[in-house]
Amino acid sequence: MTHQYTLGGTKFRFPDLRTLLARATPARSGDVLAGLAAASATERVAAQLALADLPLADILAEPVVPYETDDVTRLIVDGHDRAAFAPVSHLTVGGFRDWLLGEADAAALAGIRWGITPEMAAAVSKIMRLQDLIAVAAKCRVTTAFRNTIGLPGRLSVRLQPNHPTDDLRGIAASTLDGLLLGAGDACIGVNPATDSVPGTIALLHMLDEVRARSEAPTQTCVLAHVTTTLRAIERGAPVDLLFQSIGGTEATNRSFGVTLGLLAEARDAALSLHRGTVGRNVMYFETGQGSALSAGAHHGVDQQTIEARAYAVARTFEPLLVNSVVGFIGPEYLYDGKQITRAGLEDHFCAKLLGLPMGVDVCYTNHAEADQDDMDALLTLLGVAGVSYVMGVPGADDVMLSYQSTSFHDGLYVRGVLGKRPAPEFEAWLERMGLDGTTLPARLPPQLTQAVASAA
Amino acid sequence: MSDSDTPAILRGLRRFTPARIGLGRVGNGLPTTAHLQFQAAHAAARDAVHSALDVVALRARLAAAGVVTVAVKSICPDRPTFLLRPDLGRTLDPDDATALAARPLPGCFAVVLADGLSALAVASHAPALLELLLPRLGPSVVVIATQARVALGDHVGAALRAAATLVLIGERPGLSAADSLGAYLPGGPAAGRTDAERNCVSNIRPEGLAVPAAADKLLWLIAEMRRLGLTGVGLKDEQALALGSEAQDRSIPMVTT
Numbered sequence: 160m161t162h163q164y165t166l167g168g169t170k171f172r173f174p175d176l177r178t179l180l181a182r183a184t185p186a187r188s189g190d191v192l193a194g195l196a197a198a199s200a201t202e203r204v205a206a207q208l209a210l211a212d213l214p215l216a217d218i219l220a221e222p223v224v225p226y227e228t229d230d231v232t233r234l235i236v237d238g239h240d241r242a243a244f245a246p247v248s249h250l251t252v253g254g255f256r257d258w259l260l261g262e263a264d265a266a267a268l269a270g271i272r273w274g275i276t277p278e279m280a281a282a283v284s285k286i287m288r289l290q291d292l293i294a295v296a297a298k299c300r301v302t303t304a305f306r307n308t309i310g311l312p313g314r315l316s317v318r319l320q321p322n323h324p325t326d327d328l329r330g331i332a333a334s335t336l337d338g339l340l341l342g343a344g345d346a347c348i349g350v351n352p353a354t355d356s357v358p359g360t361i362a363l364l365h366m367l368d369e370v371r372a373r374s375e376a377p378t379q380t381c382v383l384a385h386v387t388t389t390l391r392a393i394e395r396g397a398p399v400d401l402l403f404q405s406i407g408g409t410e411a412t413n414r415s416f417g418v419t420l421g422l423l424a425e426a427r428d429a430a431l432s433l434h435r436g437t438v439g440r441n442v443m444y445f446e447t448g449q450g451s452a453l454s455a456g457a458h459h460g461v462d463q464q465t466i467e468a469r470a471y472a473v474a475r476t477f478e479p480l481l482v483n484s485v486v487g488f489i490g491p492e493y494l495y496d497g498k499q500i501t502r503a504g505l506e507d508h509f510c511a512k513l514l515g516l517p518m519g520v521d522v523c524y525t526n527h528a529e530a531d532q533d534d535m536d537a538l539l540t541l542l543g544v545a546g547v548s549y550v551m552g553v554p555g556a557d558d559v560m561l562s563y564q565s566t567s568f569h570d571g572l573y574v575r576g577v578l579g580k581r582p583a584p585e586f587e588a589w590l591e592r593m594g595l596d597g598t599t600l601p602a603r604l605p606p607q608l609t610q611a612v613a614s615a616a
Numbered sequence: 617m618s619d620s621d622t623p624a625i626l627r628g629l630r631r632f633t634p635a636r637i638g639l640g641r642v643g644n645g646l647p648t649t650a651h652l653q654f655q656a657a658h659a660a661a662r663d664a665v666h667s668a669l670d671v672v673a674l675r676a677r678l679a680a681a682g683v684v685t686v687a688v689k690s691i692c693p694d695r696p697t698f699l700l701r702p703d704l705g706r707t708l709d710p711d712d713a714t715a716l717a718a719r720p721l722p723g724c725f726a727v728v729l730a731d732g733l734s735a736l737a738v739a740s741h742a743p744a745l746l747e748l749l750l751p752r753l754g755p756s757v758v759v760i761a762t763q764a765r766v767a768l769g770d771h772v773g774a775a776l777r778a779a780a781t782l783v784l785i786g787e788r789p790g791l792s793a794a795d796s797l798g799a800y801l802p803g804g805p806a807a808g809r810t811d812a813e814r815n816c817v818s819n820i821r822p823e824g825l826a827v828p829a830a831a832d833k834l835l836w837l838i839a840e841m842r843r844l845g846l847t848g849v850g851l852k853d854e855q856a857l858a859l860g861s862e863a864q865d866r867s868i869p870m871v872t873t
Contacts, residue, residue: 188700192700192702192703321635322635323633323635324793324819324823324824324825325819325824327632327633329629329632330632330633330634330635332629332632333626333629333630333632333633333635333637334633334635334637336625336629336637337626337635337637337638340622340626341641353818353819353825490699490788491699491700492699492700492701492702495700525788526658526662526664526788526791527665527699527733527788527789531658532654532655532658553635554633554635554636554637554639555635555636555637555639555646555650555654556636556654557654557657557790557791557792558790559633559634559635559790559791559792559793560819561790562787562788562789562790562791562793562796563788563790564658564791567636567646569639569644569645569646572641572644573644573645575644576643576644577644598641598643598644599641600623600640600641601622602621602622603621603622604625609625612625612629
């Protein structure tokens with residue numbers, strides 16, 4: 160269906176929904192790279208005005224990636240809940256924005272989750288300012304659980320990310336101890352392995368499980384290997400809490416990651432069969448990020464933010480404990496600078512929360528992006544206000560394996576402190592028991608932590 | 617671990633990792649020294665990203681070791697464009713493609729040295745790695761490529777009618793490592809490969825995966841690739857952990873291909 164809008168004496172035409180969505184997207188380098196961005200600031204706003212007038216029902220009727228050839232589209236269309244959609248089914252995209260900012264409360268937002276498609280969430284985000292993205296996300300409530308509870312009101316969790324350039328077990332244990340001492344680790348203790356080998360992953364899983372058990376920390380561990388590697392580790396009896404996988408918003412993007420929806424379902428079943436959760440059964444951990452589809456040549460002419468939102472349809476099918484966008488990891492060809500990273504991080508968080516996901520954000524940047532620590536401080540603070548479920552905790556903000564800068568253990572303390580947020584309740588109680596809830600390091604280590612590190616070292 | 621004094625324990629653990637642990641805290645913040653040391657490291661990494669590969673010096677050094685090289689470039693004109701347009705960095709300059717195709721070596725192993733995001737990494741570690749790899753690869757051609765990304769290797773391999781291509785490329789500088797080399801093994805050269813179809817050995821540098829261990833790992837992967845006729849996630853690395861490092865699974869590849 161053709162869309163048009165006249166602005167400033169010029170009539171702008173948009174031949175189909177995906178073009179309208181792309182042209183309406185706030186500026187970012189990845190859409191320019193794909194040849195999808197608006198050619199002028201005026202064209203962008205004309206597209207936003209046309210989009211605001213578009214009924215939500217029209218978005219449902221026109222998939223941006225063909226149903227016949229894409230299993231993510233089939234997941235979205237076949238999984239759409241008309242009853243949940245009913246409260247907003249008469250609205251335009253603009254009317255939906257007003258509804259979200261106005262009358263929608265936490266219960267109403269939870270009620271429409273399965274009636275909202277990723278494309279609707281993406282569409283409305285494109286006509287929202289940062290404060291709108293923050294205000295609505297802050298009203299969403301999403302709670303998940305495994306050995307602790309993530310996402311309760313007033314809580315902000317931290318994934319402890321103790322990566323090491325050669326997967327040295329003692330080095331990873333050392334960074335884990337540092338993080339626990341600084342209040343990180345309630346989202347999970349999650350290592351990106353430098354090597355995706357099966358024996359290496361198994362060694363890491365055993366070490367992390369040993370540290371967790373000896374420290375008595377109520378949390379979950381994860382080795383972020385490829386899902387097929389973790390499945391083999393499960394077959395060999397390794398202690399797997401969470402099944403990790405990077406995912407994207409089209410079938411072809413997922414293929415580029417070496418996964419299918421069927422494989423993810425198989426992986427979830429395998430993790431559930433271990434019965435390792437104590438307070439909940441959310442066993443999946445997904446990472447996403449704008450630009451991965453274009454990077455894989457799998458974007459079907461759709462803008463990167465809309466494709467990213469479609470990845471959340473994949474994620475929510477598998478009831479994950481954790482999902483995060485790695486927003487600044489991709490580099491300047493997709494998100495050029497601090498301004499673009501900031502907007503994308505808040506968009507991803509908003510869309511995911513609206514769709515019902517326990518959304519965290521890897522607030523991060525690379526050394527070839529036009530960004531620095533000041534940009535990260537700003538995005539971290541904004542996400543804290545928006546109610547982000549968790550952020551990363553990396554020693555000194557410097558990931559010595561993945562070669563990028565994320566948020567530090569100190570950053571987690573900062574954002575909790577300045578916003579009055581607290582860790583997951585089970586983990587908070589443990590911090591108190593260990594004497595780690597103060598504003599200074601304890602003079603002596605609790606014996607549980609000494610033993611935990613000694614067992615790994 | 618008999619000493620339970622926290623600062624002493626953290627100082628002792630630093631020998632196990634280059635990570636920034638045991639920094640102390642002032643309130644919830646970083647002490648001044650740690651904060652400014654970070655800023656200095658970031659400044660060095662930023663400068664490394666924008667450095668250029670000295671092709672003349674690299675060719676001379678390899679020639680002295682008896683390695684004949686061919687120099688090519690992508691169609692990307694400069695560094696700022698390289699950062700914004702990876703598609704240009706993947707495309708071989710047409711004149712260079714013609715020149716390579718005019719002197720093919722059918723069935724050879726094409727080894728491409730690409731500047732990627734750290735010319736420093738290629739200049740520092742590629743010669744030593746080549747010295748260990750080349751005697752074991754059979755007939756091979758070494759190509760030096762500038763303003764180049766991983767996928768440019770596919771085009772080089774195709775132009776040479778190579779049987780397989782290995783790309784050694786400068787990885788994105790981190791704060792503690794501006795000289796990290798990545799090795800990508802896409803198997804037979806075919807344009808349009810996905811990242812899952814490539815095997816990667818990353819973080820090759822003295823403090824990461826040392827050159828001899830990287831060479832062992834690559835030679836093992838190459839042997840398996842030849843035996844099984846596949847690469848990527850279908851080829852599972854069953855080697856022991858100590859041998860080092862393969863591609864981390866992240867939504868985004870570390871070197872944009």
